[in-house]
Amino acid sequence: MIVASSADSSPWHFWAYFLDHRHEDLGWLWDHVWLSALPVVIGLAISLPLGYLARRYRWVYPPMLSITGLLYTIPSIALFVIVPPLFGLKSLDPLQVPIALTVYSVALLVRVVADGLASVPDDVLQSATAMGFGRVRRLVSVELPIAVPVIAAGLRVAMVSNVSLVAVAGTIGMNNLGRLFDQGIQLSTPTAYYPPIVLGIVLCVLLATVFDVVIVLANRAATPWRRAVAAR
Amino acid sequence: MIRFESVSKVYPDGTKAVDELSLVAPSRQITVLVGPSGCGKTTSLRMINRMIEPTGGRIFIDDRDTSTESPTSLRRGIGYVIQHAGLFPHRTIVDNVATVPYLLGQDKKQARKRALELFELVGLPANFAKRYPAQLSGGQQQRVGVARALAADPPVMLMDEPFSAVDPVVRAQLQQEFLRLQGDLGKTIVFVTHDIDEAIKLGDQVAVLRVGGRLAQIATPAELLSSPADPFVAGFVGRDRGYRALGFASAGRLPVSDEPTVRLGSDLSQAKDRARDGWVLVVDDNNAPVGWLAVDRVPDDALTGQVTPELVNLGGTLAKEDGTLREALDSALSSPSGRGVVVDGDGRLLGTITAAEVLERIEQHAAASRTAGAQGGRAAS
Numbered sequence: 001m002i003v004a005s006s007a008d009s010s011p012w013h014f015w016a017y018f019l020d021h022r023h024e025d026l027g028w029l030w031d032h033v034w035l036s037a038l039p040v041v042i043g044l045a046i047s048l049p050l051g052y053l054a055r056r057y058r059w060v061y062p063p064m065l066s067i068t069g070l071l072y073t074i075p076s077i078a079l080f081v082i083v084p085p086l087f088g089l090k091s092l093d094p095l096q097v098p099i100a101l102t103v104y105s106v107a108l109l110v111r112v113v114a115d116g117l118a119s120v121p122d123d124v125l126q127s128a129t130a131m132g133f134g135r136v137r138r139l140v141s142v143e144l145p146i147a148v149p150v151i152a153a154g155l156r157v158a159m160v161s162n163v164s165l166v167a168v169a170g171t172i173g174m175n176n177l178g179r180l181f182d183q184g185i186q187l188s189t190p191t192a193y194y195p196p197i198v199l200g201i202v203l204c205v206l207l208a209t210v211f212d213v214v215i216v217l218a219n220r221a222a223t224p225w226r227r228a229v230a231a232r
Numbered sequence: 233m234i235r236f237e238s239v240s241k242v243y244p245d246g247t248k249a250v251d252e253l254s255l256v257a258p259s260r261q262i263t264v265l266v267g268p269s270g271c272g273k274t275t276s277l278r279m280i281n282r283m284i285e286p287t288g289g290r291i292f293i294d295d296r297d298t299s300t301e302s303p304t305s306l307r308r309g310i311g312y313v314i315q316h317a318g319l320f321p322h323r324t325i326v327d328n329v330a331t332v333p334y335l336l337g338q339d340k341k342q343a344r345k346r347a348l349e350l351f352e353l354v355g356l357p358a359n360f361a362k363r364y365p366a367q368l369s370g371g372q373q374q375r376v377g378v379a380r381a382l383a384a385d386p387p388v389m390l391m392d393e394p395f396s397a398v399d400p401v402v403r404a405q406l407q408q409e410f411l412r413l414q415g416d417l418g419k420t421i422v423f424v425t426h427d428i429d430e431a432i433k434l435g436d437q438v439a440v441l442r443v444g445g446r447l448a449q450i451a452t453p454a455e456l457l458s459s460p461a462d463p464f465v466a467g468f469v470g471r472d473r474g475y476r477a478l479g480f481a482s483a484g485r486l487p488v489s490d491e492p493t494v495r496l497g498s499d500l501s502q503a504k505d506r507a508r509d510g511w512v513l514v515v516d517d518n519n520a521p522v523g524w525l526a527v528d529r530v531p532d533d534a535l536t537g538q539v540t541p542e543l544v545n546l547g548g549t550l551a552k553e554d555g556t557l558r559e560a561l562d563s564a565l566s567s568p569s570g571r572g573v574v575v576d577g578d579g580r581l582l583g584t585i586t587a588a589e590v591l592e593r594i595e596q597h598a599a600a601s602r603t604a605g606a607q608g609g610r611a612a613s
Binding site: 121123124130132133134145146224225229 | 281283304305306307308310312314315316317318319320321322323331332335363364366367377380390
C-alpha cells in the first residue's frame with residue numbers, strides 16, 4: 001500500500017505528490033506516451049488501405065462505416081478484457097492495450113481516410129489520370145497529399161481519445177497514468193485524498209495537448225499550400 | 233491526325249453516349265466538337281486518351297491504334313486541358329507545369345527550366361513559379377493548365393471546355409492567345425465546347441453532334457453557317473448565322489473612294505474646308521486614321537486653333553483591305569460619318585466605303601455562292 005506522503009489532502013497538492021513519486025510517475029507517463037501513440041500509428045497504417053477501398057468501391061463505404069461505428073461502441077474496459085483470449089495472450093500482456101486501442105483507432109480513421117480521399121476535387125483526379133499517372137502513383141503523389149488536412153483532423157481526435165482510453169486500462173492494473181486514479185481511490189479511505197487523481201488529470205491533459213500540437217505542426221509542415229492560400 | 237472509325241460508347245444500362253462516330257481530325261488543325269448537353273462530345277474526347285474505353289469501333293492517332301498502347305504512356309503523349317484547369321492544389325505552379333516531364337522521368341532541373349519557358353509562351357509572369365494554384369485567378373489558372381498540357385510538347389492536345397469557366401472578357405483574350413499559340417505550334421487539337429460561337433471562332437473544322445452521340449455535320453465554320461445540313465444544325469448554329477457567315481467571306485478588293493483628310497496638328501480652318509457632310513477624317517503622320525472630326529461641333533472660339541486629339545471622335549471600326557465582308561460592313565455602320573474606313577496591312581488609309589457599297593458586294597457574294605450551291609446540287613444528283 002502506498003502511503004500518502006503529505007498530510008494535506010487538498011487537490012492542489014498534486015505537485016508535491018508528483019515530486020515525492022516522480023520516478024514512478026514519469027515511468028507511467030512514458031508508458032502512457034507509447035500506449036496512446038503506437039495504436040494511432042498502426043491504426044493509420046491499417047486504415048489507409050481500408051479507407052482507399054471504401055473510396056474506390058463505393059458500395060464498401062456504408063457497411064464499413066457501420067462496422068467501424070459498432071466497434072467504437074464496445075466499452076473500452078470490456079475490450080481490454082476480451083482481447084487476451086481472442087489473441088491468445090495472457091492477462092495483463094503488454095500488447096493487450098495497444099491491440100484494443102488499435103481497434104478504436106481504426107474505427108475512427110477508416111472513415112477519416114475515406115473522407116479525406118473524397119475531398120480531392122474531381123477535376124484534379126481527372127487531370128492527373130489524363131496526364132498519365134498510374135493508379136498507385138496518383139494515390140501517393142496527388143490524392144494523399146491533398147487529403148492530409150482531413151486525415152490530420154481525424155488523427156487529432158483519435159490521439160486525444162486514446163490518451164483518455166489508456167488511462168482506463170490503468171484501473172485494471174496496466175502501468176500508465178491511469179494508475180494514479182487507482183492510487184487515489186485506494187488512498188481515499190477513510191477520507192477523500194485527491195492529489196494523485198488531480199495529478200493524473202493534469203498529466204493526461206498535458207500529454208494530449210502535446211500530441212495535439214505535434215499533429216497540428218506536422219500538418220502545417222505537410223501542407224504549405226494551404227498557408228499560402230490563407231495568406232493571400 | 234486522329235481518326236474515329238465507327239466508334240460507339242454504350243453504357244451497361246443501354247444508354248448510347250456515342251453512336252457509330254466516324255470522323256477525322258486533321259494534323260495541325262483545330263477540330264471542334266460541339267453540340268447540346270448529352271450529345272457525347274466529352275465522351276468522344278475522353279475516348280481518344282482512353283479515359284473512357286469505347287464499346288465499339290477504333291480510334292487511331294497517326295495510324296496507331298490507341299487500344300494497342302498502355303493507357304498511361306498514351307496519355308503522357310497527349311496534352312489535356314479541362315474546364316477548371318484541374319491544377320494540383322498542393323504543388324507550386326512551376327511543378328504543376330512540369331508534371332508530365334517529371335512523369336516521363338526527366339531531370340527535375342531541366343523540367344523546371346522547360347516549364348519556365350512555357351510561362352512566357354502562355355503569358356504568365358515568371359514570379360508566379362513559386363505560387364500555388366489557389367493564389368491565381370481563374371484565367372491565370374487556365375493559362376497554367378495550357379502550359380502544363382504543352383510541357384512535354386505533345387503533338388496532340390485535347391481540350392474540354394477550357395475557357396467556359398472564366399468571364400467573357402478573359403475568355404475572349406484567352407481565345408485570341410490560344411489561336412496565336414496554335415499558329416506558332418501547329419498542334420493537332422480536338423476541342424470540345426457547347427458554345428457554337430466559340431466553335432466557329434476557333435475551329436478549322438466543326439463537328440456538330442446531336443443528342444445520342446450521332447454526327448450531324450462536320451464542316452468548316454463558313455460552310456456550317458452558310459449551308460447547315462439539316463434543321464437541327466441550322467437551329468443549333470442559331471440566329472444571325474447569315475450575318476455571321478460574312479465573317480468568313482473575304483471582302484476581296486473593296487471599291488474604296490478617296491477620302492479627304494487632315495493631319496493632326498493642322499489648322500481647323502483647313503479641316504472645315506475639306507469636310508464632307510460635316511465630317512473630316514483625321515490621320516497621323518503615317519497616314520493612319522485617328523478618327524473623325526465633326527467640324528460643325530467645334531466651338532467657335534476654337535476655330536482658329538489646330539486639330540487636336542481631344543476634338544476627334546474616335547468612333548468607327550477599321551476594315552482591312554484583305555479583311556472580311558463583315559468587317560467592311562461593320563466599318564461602314566459604325567462610322568459616325570457613314571463612311572467606313574479601309575486600311576492596308578500596315579494600318580495606313582486606303583479610302584472609305586459606304587454601307588450601300590458593301591451591301592452591293594454582299595449581294596454579289598451571295599449570288600455567286602447560290603450559283604455554286606446549285607451547281608454542287610446538280611453534280612450530286
